[in-house]
Amino acid sequence: DIQMTQSPSTLSASVGDRVTITCRASQSISSWLAWYQQKPGKAPKLLIYKASSLERGVPSRFSGSGSGTEFTLTISSLQPDDFATYYCQHYDSYPLTFGGGTKMEIK
């Protein structure tokens, strides 16, 4: 199974900050990676697919990059609505697996 490791697990930041979350795969997954945002009590929301493609309707302050085993999600200027938990997920092969999540907290 491909293991997905996210870091950090918690990120304290302020409105307006530029923040980056890292996701590492235990083996190459090409660009078969998605990022999701989840708020408490809600379903996850798709942000990025194929490592760097922005889902329609997602603000352009979100961006994704990487390929192979190392990937990043960057928020260029953190907004109040962005405080949530973020998950990466690979879809290269079965079983599909998620990273452990990064909780974005207000500093």
Add this chain to the structure above:
Amino acid sequence: EVRLVESGGGLVQPGGSLRLSCVASGFTFNDHYMDWVRQAPGKGLEWVGRIRNKADSYTTEYAASVRGRFTISRDDSDNSLYLQMNSLKTEDTAVYYCIRGLNGNDKNWFDPRGQGTLVTVSS
């Protein structure tokens, strides 16, 4: 508008069974692969399994943790997805989400749209 509405969750004893349903609307259901993903209370996301579309013979894939106990099926005439859960364990306690796959093949990413349904396995 794409909608996925899950139902069927509830309290069940260990060893029991439960069948979850998901009704889809707002898109051509029979074109899509469909997945179930779950989230235990306070924990992260875990993929449960997938059913492919008719073009790919409705074949299925499962996570090792549920293989042999859970069965995914679909009824394209009703735009419905199902998850039959047998031999339930306490560790199956979670919110279960029905999810539409995007891309039309095994390299599908998820488009979560439902609110989820809570399954609690406890004596």
